[in-house]
Amino acid sequence: MKPMLAVLRREFSGYFSTPVAYVFIVVFLFTAGIFTFYLGQFFDRGQADLKSFFMFHPWLYLFFLPAIAMRLWAEERKAGTIELLLTLPIPLWAAVLGKFLAAWAFAGIALALTFPLWLTVNWLGNPDNGVILAGYIGSFLMAGAYLAIGSCMSAVTKNQVIAFVLSVLVCFIFTVSGAPMVLGFFQGWAPTLIVDTIASFSFLAHFNAITEGVIDVRDLVFFLSLIAVWLYANAVIVDLKKAG
Amino acid sequence: MKTGSKALLTGTGLIAAFALFFGFNILVNNGLRDARIDLTEARLYTLSDGTRNVLKAIPEPMTLRFFFSDKLAGNAPQLKQYGNRVRELLERYASLAGGKIRLEVIDPEPFTEAEDRAVQAGLQGAQLPGGQLYFGLVGTNALDQQQTITFFQADKEQFLEYDLTKLVYSLSNPTKPTVGILGALPLEYGPGGMMAAMRGQAQPYLILEQIKQFFQVKMLDAAKPEEIDDKISTLILAHPKDLSPQAQYAIDQYVLKGGRLIVFADPYSETMSAMPNPMTGRPMPGGDQSSLLPELFKAWGIEVASGKFVADLALAQRVQTGRSGAAAVVDYVPWLAIPGERLSRDDVVTAELTQINAASMGSIRKLEGATTTVTPLITSSNQAMLMDVKDLDGDPNPQALAEKFKPTGETYMLAARISGTVKSAFPNGAPPVEKKDGDKPAVAPAAHVVESAKPINVLLVADADLLDDRFWVRSQQMMGQNMYVPIAANADLLVNAIDNMSGSGDLIGLRSRGRSQRPFEVIDNMRRQAEQQFLARQKQLEQKLETTQKQLADLQSKAQDQSNALLSAEQEAAMTTFRDDLLSTRRELRGVQRELNRDIESLQVLVKFINIGLMPLLAALVAVGLAIVWRQRRIRRALEG
Numbered sequence: 085m086k087p088m089l090a091v092l093r094r095e096f097s098g099y100f101s102t103p104v105a106y107v108f109i110v111v112f113l114f115t116a117g118i119f120t121f122y123l124g125q126f127f128d129r130g131q132a133d134l135k136s137f138f139m140f141h142p143w144l145y146l147f148f149l150p151a152i153a154m155r156l157w158a159e160e161r162k163a164g165t166i167e168l169l170l171t172l173p174i175p176l177w178a179a180v181l182g183k184f185l186a187a188w189a190f191a192g193i194a195l196a197l198t199f200p201l202w203l204t205v206n207w208l209g210n211p212d213n214g215v216i217l218a219g220y221i222g223s224f225l226m227a228g229a230y231l232a233i234g235s236c237m238s239a240v241t242k243n244q245v246i247a248f249v250l251s252v253l254v255c256f257i258f259t260v261s262g263a264p265m266v267l268g269f270f271q272g273w274a275p276t277l278i279v280d281t282i283a284s285f286s287f288l289a290h291f292n293a294i295t296e297g298v299i300d301v302r303d304l305v306f307f308l309s310l311i312a313v314w315l316y317a318n319a320v321i322v323d324l325k326k327a328g
Numbered sequence: 329m330k331t332g333s334k335a336l337l338t339g340t341g342l343i344a345a346f347a348l349f350f351g352f353n354i355l356v357n358n359g360l361r362d363a364r365i366d367l368t369e370a371r372l373y374t375l376s377d378g379t380r381n382v383l384k385a386i387p388e389p390m391t392l393r394f395f396f397s398d399k400l401a402g403n404a405p406q407l408k409q410y411g412n413r414v415r416e417l418l419e420r421y422a423s424l425a426g427g428k429i430r431l432e433v434i435d436p437e438p439f440t441e442a443e444d445r446a447v448q449a450g451l452q453g454a455q456l457p458g459g460q461l462y463f464g465l466v467g468t469n470a471l472d473q474q475q476t477i478t479f480f481q482a483d484k485e486q487f488l489e490y491d492l493t494k495l496v497y498s499l500s501n502p503t504k505p506t507v508g509i510l511g512a513l514p515l516e517y518g519p520g521g522m523m524a525a526m527r528g529q530a531q532p533y534l535i536l537e538q539i540k541q542f543f544q545v546k547m548l549d550a551a552k553p554e555e556i557d558d559k560i561s562t563l564i565l566a567h568p569k570d571l572s573p574q575a576q577y578a579i580d581q582y583v584l585k586g587g588r589l590i591v592f593a594d595p596y597s598e599t600m601s602a603m604p605n606p607m608t609g610r611p612m613p614g615g616d617q618s619s620l621l622p623e624l625f626k627a628w629g630i631e632v633a634s635g636k637f638v639a640d641l642a643l644a645q646r647v648q649t650g651r652s653g654a655a656a657v658v659d660y661v662p663w664l665a666i667p668g669e670r671l672s673r674d675d676v677v678t679a680e681l682t683q684i685n686a687a688s689m690g691s692i693r694k695l696e697g698a699t700t701t702v703t704p705l706i707t708s709s710n711q712a713m714l715m716d717v718k719d720l721d722g723d724p725n726p727q728a729l730a731e732k733f734k735p736t737g738e739t740y741m742l743a744a745r746i747s748g749t750v751k752s753a754f755p756n757g758a759p760p761v762e763k764k765d766g767d768k769p770a771v772a773p774a775a776h777v778v779e780s781a782k783p784i785n786v787l788l789v790a791d792a793d794l795l796d797d798r799f800w801v802r803s804q805q806m807m808g809q810n811m812y813v814p815i816a817a818n819a820d821l822l823v824n825a826i827d828n829m830s831g832s833g834d835l836i837g838l839r840s841r842g843r844s845q846r847p848f849e850v851i852d853n854m855r856r857q858a859e860q861q862f863l864a865r866q867k868q869l870e871q872k873l874e875t876t877q878k879q880l881a882d883l884q885s886k887a888q889d890q891s892n893a894l895l896s897a898e899q900e901a902a903m904t905t906f907r908d909d910l911l912s913t914r915r916e917l918r919g920v921q922r923e924l925n926r927d928i929e930s931l932q933v934l935v936k937f938i939n940i941g942l943m944p945l946l947a948a949l950v951a952v953g954l955a956i957v958w959r960q961r962r963i964r965r966a967l968e969g
Contacts, residue, residue: 110944313349
């Protein structure tokens with residue numbers, strides 16, 4: 085546990101020692117706000133809830149979170165510090181988990197900084213705060229899923245840009261697999277079971293279900309197992325590269 | 329660095345891990361249901377105790393066939409999601425019913441036997457590009473009785489649990505509930521009353537025909553209060569005029585013992601006042617046309633303003649008037665066409681109704697210190713006031729009523745649901761009966777109930793006229809036959825109310841689940857205030873405009889009278905001032921309109937700024953601040969070193 089925490093601490097403070105973190109937070113908050121008020125038509129809907137805010141999270145995360153995750157391993161590899169890290173007496177899982185948790189915590193801070201919106205709806209009306217809480221939990225879980233994929237993709241290459249592009253691509257597949265057009269493509273020939281299964285692996289479906297205000301164990305299992313499997317893949321790739 | 333077990337970290341391990349991930353999730357998705365944490369305020373996704381009680385009490389096994397065109401719905405994700413929700417809820421019902429519900433899930437694909445079954449069961453199909461989509465439920469019990477939900481409409485989702493539980497309940501309680509009707513309204517004989525019936529000209533009210541389709545109806549005699557007993561599942565009072573103390577006592581006891589009551593009590597019955605006098609054959613003006621039950625109402629914690637009706641300009645029906653020569657259409661404030669927005673959307677009785685037409689409704693008020701809960705079902709607009717029923721006697725003049733009309737800004741409760749524990753309106757027990765010679769000894773009176781053991785169930789509509797045909801149906805000649813076309817949902821209101829009340833107490837307790845609107849109250853209040861200010865200012869300015877225009881017209885006509893003479897300089901100056909005045913007033917009026925939304929807009933701008941701009945700005949400031957601190961620290965260190 086201790087080595088994992090050490091990695092976490094080092095990575096986490098790493099975010100804040102460069103301007104990147106602040107730029108990221110500023111841009112994220114700004115974009116989330118713009119999406120909520122303009123694309124989400126917050127005032128026109130006239131409802132005291134955060135639907136128009138959470139609605140865009142999958143799409144925001146699709147680009148923002150790979151940007152956070154891309155440096156996790158690619159940077160180390162490029163700077164050559166990965167050899168140093170791997171020779172330290174730290175288990176591989178601790179390094180992988182520590183880095184991932186640092187990124188997740190950072191994303192959590194960015195998400196938490198949207199709290200004025202929560203205050204706003206409580207001031208303007210009488211929202212269902214349980215639903216809002218569920219929305220935040222769902223959003224945070226989904227962020228973890230995006231970051232796990234991003235972290236794994238970052239281990240594949242030493243070029244951060246390639247890591248970014250790769251993880252956007254994989255995340256995109258997991259996001260849109262529940263979208264009507266994608267399902268429509270399969271509908272014609274594949275049996276319902278397969279179509280349903282494809283839809284059930286979409287971030288959108290699970291996230292939307294949670295934002296309704298109910299946390300189903302299936303959604304929880306989906307996000308947590310997805311994080312686990314990608315982090316495992318992350319470890320495998322780091323190990324393979326080291327050997328090779 | 330230790331790498332742990334080498335064998336795990338291989339490509340094969342990776343493939344196995346992903347296979348495990350997919351397999352596990354597919355398994356969990358299909359196997360693990362109903363394990364969830366419901367964070368919503370109204371516990372939208374948790375079954376209520378009422379439903380659990382109904383499910384536990386199912387006597388005989390029943391079959392529920394859920395028809396859902398699963399494959400076809402694939403193109404419509406929202407529909408699919410709702411379909412899944414219904415299916416999962418039904419599965420939950422089946423598991424809670426302890427084997428008493430057999431659930432079959434059927435996908436009626438186009439041109440299959442399953443589709444034929446869906447059609448046969450009377451399910452509605454929705455036309456989709458790939459064929460007919462079915463989304464309904466057919467329930468059958470051991471007696472082969474059938475209950476269906478022809479189509480699950482997504483906008484009725486808030487009543488999903490109610491609808492399903494009601495279906496299960498009616499299958500497990502297969503006898504038709506008995507509805508007792510008591511009151512002065514001649515529902516059986518029609519507008520002509522008993523006399524017309526004796527001449528063979530009875531025209532029963534259509535609303536009675538409607539409820540006879542669904543329920544067993546028993547007409548009760550007010551002179552025989554002992555008829556009000558526990559065999560009646562729901563009692564309807566239709567214009568309960570001049571009820572004897574004995575009859576009122578019977579009603580009081582019926583309600584306290586758990587009987588369900590629907591009251592149509594009127595401060596002024598237009599139907600009755602228009603009824604021909606049996607002697608003269610013509611309507612008799614004047615007289616008391618009210619049917620309020622003040623003592624009983626008081627015991628239930630409410631009061632209906634006596635001698636007053638609610639006049640509402642915003643909801644007024646438009647009527648033709650032949651007064652003052654030419655025919656004109658005017659607002660008639662006693663007659664209300666109440667739109668859906670004024671009917672409670674949270675109560676299953678009124679939620680689906682589009683319009684109720686009523687005449688001279690009373691205003692219901694909850695008394696202070698009442699032990700009951702009074703939930704409004706129908707409310708007036710805020711353009712309403714209470715008027716004297718005397719104004720309706722004879723042949724009321726719509727124009728005169730409109731002139732008398734001064735809105736109080738208040739909204740009045742026109743119909744309400746009353747529940748809670750109450751005490752008897754007759755604290756001293758049954759009222760004494762005057763004994764006449766030769767009377768048979770009365771049946772031994774039942775024990776007096778002082779207080780309700782369970783919450784009472786009363787639904788009060790402060791109008792009886794809405795049961796009258798002329799307010800809600802139009803008859804049309806079609807192919808030589810009389811067709812009746814409803815123009816308002818008055819009959820649905822009654823059928824829904826009986827339906828709801830005659831079910832089990834568990835069912836009545838099942839209200840709509842949340843989903844109601846959560847408006848921005850702050851903004852709505854601002855808008856309302858601004859509108860009020862605007863209206864007041866507008867009125868002022870319009871008055872000013874009118875006077876100025878009049879003065880100007882006067883001056884102009886004066887000028888024309890003295891046609892040849894030139895306007896005096898003084899007159900000309902006055903006219904110029906008036907014209908300027910006119911223009912500036914008009915401008916001001918436009919300005920007021922513009923200003924109406926300015927406060928709201930500036931609030932919105934502020935909210936947007938805080939949420940879009942402020943936090944990023946603060947984050948940026950923190951970053952800059954930290955950068956400066958670090959830089960100084962580094963410089964210091966460099967100098968020290």
